[in-house]
Amino acid sequence: MTSPSLPGIFSRLPIAHRALHDRAQGRPENSRAAIRAAVAAGYGIEIDLQLTADGAAMVFHDYDMGRLTDRAGPIRRLSAAEAAEVPLRDAEGEGIPGFSEVLEIVAGQVPLLVEIKDQDGAMGPDVGPLERAAAEGLRGYNGPVAVMSFNPHSVAEMARIAPELPRGLVTCGYDPADWPLSAETCARLRDIPDFDRVGAAFISHHATDLDRPRVRELKARGVPILCWTIRSAEDEAEARRVADNVTFEGYLSALPS
Numbered sequence: 514m515t516s517p518s519l520p521g522i523f524s525r526l527p528i529a530h531r532a533l534h535d536r537a538q539g540r541p542e543n544s545r546a547a548i549r550a551a552v553a554a555g556y557g558i559e560i561d562l563q564l565t566a567d568g569a570a571m572v573f574h575d576y577d578m579g580r581l582t583d584r585a586g587p588i589r590r591l592s593a594a595e596a597a598e599v600p601l602r603d604a605e606g607e608g609i610p611g612f613s614e615v616l617e618i619v620a621g622q623v624p625l626l627v628e629i630k631d632q633d634g635a636m637g638p639d640v641g642p643l644e645r646a647a648a649e650g651l652r653g654y655n656g657p658v659a660v661m662s663f664n665p666h667s668v669a670e671m672a673r674i675a676p677e678l679p680r681g682l683v684t685c686g687y688d689p690a691d692w693p694l695s696a697e698t699c700a701r702l703r704d705i706p707d708f709d710r711v712g713a714a715f716i717s718h719h720a721t722d723l724d725r726p727r728v729r730e731l732k733a734r735g736v737p738i739l740c741w742t743i744r745s746a747e748d749e750a751e752a753r754r755v756a757d758n759v760t761f762e763g764y765l766s767a768l769p770s
Contacts, residue, residue: 514672514712517679519574519737522624523715524757528557528768530742531574534762536603541571541581542762544604548618554570555768557624559741559760562612562647564632569593570612576630582609588769589632621656626739626760628683629671631664631670636698638666648675661717665707672712682708683741684728685719705731717741720748723755 532547533554540547543560546589551558561574566589573596579585588609591599597608619625629647629727633639644667651658652675659679662668671680687699688766693703705716705727717739718728733740740756743749744763752759759766 514710515679516672516712516714517677519659519679519681519715520624520694522657523557523626523659523739524737525769526555526557526758527768528559528624528626528739528758528760529554530559530760530762532558532560532734539603539605540613541601541603541607542724543574543610544601544607545610545614545618546604548610548615552619552622554765555623556766557758558619558628559626559628560615561628561630562643563588563630564646565589565591565596567591567592568642568646569596570643570650571596572610572612572615574630578609579600608659612647616650616654619656621654624657624659627651627658627660629662629664629667631667632664633664633666635694636664636666640664640667640670643667644670644674647671649676651678659715661715662672663702665702665711668707668711668713674727679714680712681715681717681739682711682713683718684716686722708736714738717760718756720752720756720759724754728755 529551531542533551534547535543560572562570563573601607661681663683687703689696689699715737720740738756739758741760743759744762
């Protein structure tokens with residue numbers, strides 16, 4: 514199984530993690546304001562998708578709404594209409610944005626990297642509804658876009674239902690202390706064994722683990738290596754020894770001249 518190649522612009526324009534967010538400036542992560550700011554600055558954008566009770570894709574990172582809103586509980590228990598009415602903290606008059614609205618804002622102006630959050634709970638095969646919602650939203654979208662997920666089953670499902678979309682795996686060192694997964698699952702995913710099986714075109718790897726031999730092996734094959742999450746110019750310089758591009762937050766990565 515092969516994937517369409519990742520467009521080269523994803524290796525050229527630094528990618529704003531959860532868009533160009535700054536809560537002090539009224540731009541919380543994954544908000545419309547943060548997305549508009551990234552477009553205006555000319556950065557690529559990374560966003561996250563979560564599923565609602567009625568099968569819609571919303572642009573939101575966490576499974577529980579409590580960190581980013583004044584309403585606790587899983588976003589998956591709400592309908593899309595209800596989620597849209599939940600105000601984001603530090604965003605004037607903004608509820609949780611729907612995927613279709615974000616696509617209208619970006620409108621192909623900058624590259625868009627879409628992370629499909631694991632809905633299985635254990636990186637397993639219980640996938641489908643969010644992938645379908647993502648594929649439906651992207652049908653007919655004009656502009657550089659790619660999808661990715663930590664869950665290889667999610668990436669494989671995107672290959673099945675939207676083979677025209679470039680797709681990749683989000684990867685890391687999978688320390689069991691940091692993940693609600695079995696040690697066996699962590700050990701398996703750590704070696705990125707599903708890259709070819711799911712027809713991935715790239716990886717986005719945790720920046721502190723870029724010296725992993727498997728990452729260097731993929732790089733030697735010509736696989737684009739993105740990384741997350743960079744929080745300073747010094748860390749960016751270190752990551753770029755291996756990575757082709759960075760996903761950044763908390764500072765402004767230098768744009769190519």
